[in-house]
Amino acid sequence: MEKTNNLHHYHKYRKKKLIIILILCLILLLLMILSLMVGSTKMGLINMIKAFLGKGESFDTIIIWQIRMPRMLAGVIAGSGLALAGCIMQTILKNPMASPTTLGVSNGAVFGANLAIIVLGCGAISTTQGININLNNPYLTTICAFVFAILSALIILLLARKSKYSAEVVVLAGVALGSLFSAGTTIIQYFADDTKLSSAIFWTFGDLNNATYVENLIMFIIIIVAFVYFYLMRFAYNSLTSGEDVATSLGINVKKIRFISLLLSSLICAVCVAFLGIIGFVGLIAPHIAKKLVGSDHGYLLISAMLIGSIILLVADFLAKILIKQVSLPIGAITSLFGAPLFLMLLIKGKRGGYNA
Amino acid sequence: MLKVEDLTFRYQNTLVLKEINFTIEDGDIVAILGANGAGKSTLLKCLNHILKSEEGTIKIDESNLALLKDKTKAQLISYVPQEIIFGDFTVFDAVLMGRTPYLRFELKEEDLMMTNQILERFHLLDDALKNVNTLSGGQKQKVAIARALVQDAKIILFDEPTSNLDLKNQLEIGALIKKITTNDKITVVAMHDLNMAIRLANKFLFLKNHQVYAYGSSKIITAKLIKEVYDLDVEIVDFNQTKMIIPKEENDDEKN
Incomplete structure (x- = not known):
């Protein structure tokens, strides 16, 4: 009798976690609607719904479907992807400070973009309103950024292979390679003229406006494929939280899972940075908040972290739109501005039980 | 039966274990003893391929460990490390982790029932939904042993199971290890404390100069x-x- 009773408590406890995930879903849904309503042109809920259904004024419909929808989707997709990659990196590298950028991926992307803009001549052609900078070849810039991001990840993975996938080596090599790419970027920028330099710098500001439907779709596919793999491997990630030896003794091939996880996480990060620029702190902070809410069980943690990542990006985007009138700030600045103090707060609060059973 | 034949292990070209040979019968508790750096932990980790040696064979009954899949190995041998680390899991989830070698896509009710049974046997039911990291060192050790037991393996390896515990907990964990080693199981324990080893084990394997120096019952001590x-x-x-x-x-x- 007592046995079934106890299992009943356990089932109830798991249900609680599902409810938390459901609440996060609802919050995200509300933010998605809000994000379609808010922008430089005011739009009420009814007008927004009409425009969404294609029955409103054509101007509203264009704003919703051409501007706000891809931007909102970029926030949801990139937010969830960066959080997912961060979560996996932290587990795989046994390092709470790990994030999607740990392997020097974003530094690689910035170097690639700078190379394209400054050296290969994809630089600016118009700087009309001070911040309205266009690239005359955005595709080559994105491709260059992506190639160097992946290159950076591959170099680290090769080094990791030599060190038998030691977590410490991967983290330190990431730091070293990141600073190598930063140095390369500085040297390229030193020889650039003002317009090229400003468009190169502007590229690094993470901005959701950069995303089109096609880019959103590419990000979505990569993130979904990665998520399916990560979710199937959730029991392995759980066992890795008790150390490599225990994971091995539980039948996990630690080297293999570390290699595939690092590769997929880097791929997510590379595609997000290449399309949107650098959006800091989401990948670091979202998994920490998720752990506070649902604990380390990756069956719940991965989904929660993704939802929180999307929520953070939509809130940041909302703030980016409303903080300064008529100006939409780059979202990367907002996530770092608010993410850093939030992270410090989490650190100071420390480990207080983590979650309520 | 666990049979180790000509096992040699090198760590970065340094010889740690040389031509190790021994056989353990079912129902035995074997203490691996030796001075610091003699290779006790290394030998233990070689037994379930946490460390893979290039030379020698390890056989469990008639199956050669090197030819088994990772999950099958884990169904035969479980391991309790010296340093017990847990993520933010409940005690229940931490023990349930021992079912990993049997899981494919989903948890089954059977896994939950087994976990529940072991928790009951270990008197951990009241703490089942507490965060495992809020427990004392002795309790955490019990959770780690429960996890190894839920793994339902023939052989359990312990690396210094009592070294971080106070005397009362040392005795309690010792008694627990004896209790779980039934006639069809094998327990191998790497230990520093000779007196504790004598209380716990019925066979003793002494390592010296990378080799087995002596192996037998307490008579050899x-x-x-x-x-x-x-x-x-x-x-x-x-x-x-x-x-x-x-x-x-x-x-x-x-x-x-």
């Missing part, structure tokens, strides 16, 4: 052997039919 293995003068006394090893103080000889 003599002051001479301890001197040879640990370079330490000891006196062995009988206390309630159990051997007790008492180190001689340096000036004992002078007094005599």
Whole structure:
């Protein structure tokens, strides 16, 4: 009798976690609607719904479907992807400070973009309103950024292979390679003229406006494929939280899972940075908040972290739109501005039980 | 039966274990003993391929460990490490983790029932939904043993199971290890504490110079052997039919 009773408590406890995930879903849904309503042109809920259904004024419909929808989707997709990659990196590298950028991926992307803009001549052609900078070849810039991001990840993975996938080596090599790419970027920028330099710098500001439907779709596919793999491997990630030896003794091939996880996480990060620029702190902070809410069980943690990542990006985007009138700030600045103090707060609060059973 | 034949292990070209040979029968608790750096933990980790050696074979009954899949190995051998680390899991989830080698896509009710049974046996049911990291060292050790037991393996390996515990917990964990080693199981324990080992094990394997120096029942434990293995003068006394090893103080000889 007592046995079934106890299992009943356990089932109830798991249900609680599902409810938390459901609440996060609802919050995200509300933010998605809000994000379609808010922008430089005011739009009420009814007008927004009409425009969404294609029955409103054509101007509203264009704003919703051409501007706000891809931007909102970029926030949801990139937010969830960066959080997912961060979560996996932290587990795989046994390092709470790990994030999607740990392997020097974003530094690689910035170097690639700078190379394209400054050296290969994809630089600016118009700087009309001070911040309205266009690239005359955005595709080559994105491709260059992506190639160097992946290159950076591959170099680290090769080094990791030599060190038998030691977590410490991967983290330190990431730091070293990141600073190598930063140095390369500085040297390229030193020889650039003002317009090229400003468009190169502007590229690094993470901005959701950069995303089109096609880019959103590419990000979505990569993130979904990665998520399916990560979710199937959730029991392995759980066992890795008790150390490599225990994971091995539980039948996990630690080297293999570390290699595939690092590769997929880097791929997510590379595609997000290449399309949107650098959006800091989401990948670091979202998994920490998720752990506070649902604990380390990756069956719940991965989904929660993704939802929180999307929520953070939509809130940041909302703030980016409303903080300064008529100006939409780059979202990367907002996530770092608010993410850093939030992270410090989490650190100071420390480990207080983590979650309520 | 666990049979180790000609096992040699090198760590970055440094020889750690050389031509190790021994056989353990079902129902045995074997203590691996030896001075610091003798390779006790390494030998233990070689037994379930946490460390893979290039030379030698390990056989469980008739199956060669090297030919088994990772999950099958894990269904045969479980491991309790010296340093117990847990993520933010409940005690229930931490023990449930021991079912990993049997899981494919989903948890089954059977896995939950087994976990529940072990928790009950270990008197951990009241703490089942507490965060495992809020438990004391002794309790955490119990959770780690429960996890290894839920793995339902024939062989359990323990690396220094009592070294971080107070005396009461040492005795409790020792008694628990004896209790779980039924006639069809094998327990291998790497240990520092000789007296604790004598209380716990029925076979003793001494390592020296990367090799097996002595292996057998408590009869082989003599002051001479301890001197040879640990370079330490000891006196062995009988206390309630159990051997007790008492180190001689340096000036004992002078007094005599």
